[in-house]
Amino acid sequence: MAENGHNPGHEDGHGHGENAEYYSLRAEAMQALLIEKGVCTLDDILTMADKIDSRSPEDGAKVLAHAWVDPEYKKRLLADAESALLELGYDLPETAPKLTVLENSDEVHNMAVCTLCSCYPRSIIGRPPAWYKGLAYRSKVVVDPRGVLREFGTELDDSVQVRVIDSSADFRYLILPKRPAGTEGMSEEELAKLITQESMIGVAQALSPESVRAG
Amino acid sequence: MAGNAKYQPGDRVRIRVGVPPTHFRTPEYVQGKQGRIETLWGAFPNPESLAYGGDGLPAQPLYQIEFAQTDLWENYKGAATDTLLIDIYEHWLENI
């Protein structure tokens, strides 16, 4: 137990402690009852699981890499993310929360959080990482964003404005990272590999082409 | 609906202080603080009603509000120009 009385780690992550056995069985019981009572079918659940799995950071990276190479597309993406996503074949359901894209630059660095729970642009980049949902990130990023950036190995000069966006309502925020130097002439596929999950949340910059070649 | 919105981008507002016993989405760290309306998103069903099976109507204007970090935190450890943005429903806003 940490000095300040908080119990780090376990609430961040996935069930692997002593509670997991109980809760996994309880979830299984509820699912069985729902199916028995005709509320839903197993197929409903499995289809939904596959649908959720079908979105990953690669999807976001694809869209954002396209925005890097096509300035007119970028304008449309920043003005109306959902219509722009539809152009690339991403049809977000009506009931999904609204998506908006924020652009990072040399002057402005945006980063997203949900301090109240775990709101995240799932409909385009899939499930959030464990740390995003955890108490440490949610507590610290609003009050000390540059400290959090440092934890992720990102150092920003004071001349860059850091803006933290707390997704407290119907909007989800996807960060368009700054396009790294030395990427002229790279293909969209190669550029997409530079756009990491962390850069789309805003805790890191996109990877440099050198780091990808070296790694 | 946007025509019925009380505030517009550029207006300065203060976030109300309150801890209702029921569900709400206005974190304590912005309550009582002053910020500037960055965006009027439009009207959305009220989560305080949706949370209990209500229909959330009438839809409430939702705003994105920007705060200077130095106005939110004592001894803020960052640049003076750093800001924080958050989406807050109209009934949590008051005139300064």
Place this chain on the structure above:
Amino acid sequence: MPKVHDRGGWPNDDPIDHTEHKMEEWERLVDALNGVLGEKGLKNTDQLRRAIESLDLKTYESLAYYEKWTAAMEILLVEQGVMTTGEIDAKMAELKAGRS
């Protein structure tokens, strides 16, 4: 004192834990079940949040993410009269017995 879930600016010296655990199958199904119930209009995101926020501090801080969702889903399904806690208990016992 902010509510258990209202974490912005809470004192916290813990380093951000970068460990990523592989999602268990039961968690994947809870995630999906949440989506199915939403699609069928039996619950919405705000209800789930409200249910999670009703957990006491100790439970909120000690349960893992999908464990909290499971607890919240039980609250919603029971309050709507879809099932009772007793039924869930009985089904758990049945599943456990079937495995031994």
